[in-house]
Amino acid sequence: MGSYIWDEIFESSPAVVSGVVYFGTDAPDNSLYALDAATGALVWKYTTGSNVFSSPAVANGVVYVGSDDFNLYALDAGTGALRWKYNTQGQVRVSPTVANGVVYVGCSGAPNLFALDAVTGAVLWRHYAINGGPESAPAVVNGVVYWTLEKVTDNVQVFHLPGQ
Numbered sequence: 001m002g003s004y005i006w007d008e009i010f011e012s013s014p015a016v017v018s019g020v021v022y023f024g025t026d027a028p029d030n031s032l033y034a035l036d037a038a039t040g041a042l043v044w045k046y047t048t049g050s051n052v053f054s055s056p057a058v059a060n061g062v063v064y065v066g067s068d069d070f071n072l073y074a075l076d077a078g079t080g081a082l083r084w085k086y087n088t089q090g091q092v093r094v095s096p097t098v099a100n101g102v103v104y105v106g107c108s109g110a111p112n113l114f115a116l117d118a119v120t121g122a123v124l125w126r127h128y129a130i131n132g133g134p135e136s137a138p139a140v141v142n143g144v145v146y147w148t149l150e151k152v153t154d155n156v157q158v159f160h161l162p163g164q
Contacts, residue, residue, distance in 0.1 A: 011023075011024055011025055011026045011051065011052065011053050012024035012052060012053055012054055012055040012056065012065075012095075013055040013095075014055070014056075015055060015056045015057065015058050015063075016037055017058040017077065018077075019036065019037045019038065020034050020035065020036065020037060020043055020077070021033075021034070021035045021036075021037045022034050022056040022058060022063050022065075022077075023035075023055075023056070024051075024052025024053060024054060024055070024056065024065060024067075025051075025052055026051040026052065026053065027050070027051060029047070030047055030048050030049065030050055030051055030052060030067070030069075031045050031046060031047045031048065031052065032045070032046045032048065032052055032056060032063065032065050032073070032075065032080075033045050034063070034077070034080060043080075044079060044080030045080065046073070046075055046080045046082070048067035048069050048071065048073065049067060049068075049069030049071070050067050050068035050069035050091075051067065051068040052065060052066075052067050052068075053066075053068065053093045054066035054067065054092050054093055054094060054095050054096070055095040055137075056095070057095055057096045057097060057098050057103075058077055059098040059118065060098075060118070061076065061077045061078065062074050062075065062076065062077055062083060062118065063075045063076075063077050064096040064098060064103050064105075064118075065096070066088075066091075066092020066093065066094070066095075066096060066105060066107070067091075067092060068091045068092070068093065070087050070088055070089055070090055070091060070092065070107065071085045071086065071087055071088070071092065072085065072086045072088060072092050072096060072103070072105050072114075072116070072121075073085045074103070074118070074121060083121075084120065084121035085121070086114070086116055086121045086123070088105070088107035088112060088114060089107065089112070090107030090108050090112065091107060091108045092105060092106075092107045093108060093134075094106050094134045094136060094137050094138075095137040096137065096138075097137050097138045097139065097140055098118055099140035100140075100143075101117065101118050101119070102115050102116065102117065102118060102124060102140075103115070103116045103117075103118050103121075104116075104138040104140060104145055104147075105138070106129075106134030106137075106138065106147060107134065108134060112126055112127065112128050112129065113126070113127040113129065113134070113138065113145070113147050114126050115145070129147075129149050134147065134148070134149060136148040
């Protein structure tokens, strides 16, 4: 049987990388937290403009996370400093996926799938989904992006787009 270490209230699924736990919270806090995994001590906190239901993705020293304020944030994993943010024109509730220097993320409201340069945040391409918003985080395999959509009829479709 395991032993209790610490607890914290959060809304997103956590990401744990190099001894740090990253997770989002909702109102009134609206923040992404980085806590020491062993002690629960605060490493840093970054406040967004709204709820953070998106689970963070961590790659190459950067934490990528979406917010209901329509932005995808790229934060320094060690300090929490903002590297860039991109306005998707819709709530970012699904988790971003990082592969081969590209961040893939979907947003609701204006249902789009974006491919952004992981270093600069520049848009590489965008796909508008007619039948509904994102249901899950994109998956990237062999240069192909797979994305699940929630259709207006509450059905779910899966399709793929060229990843490059």
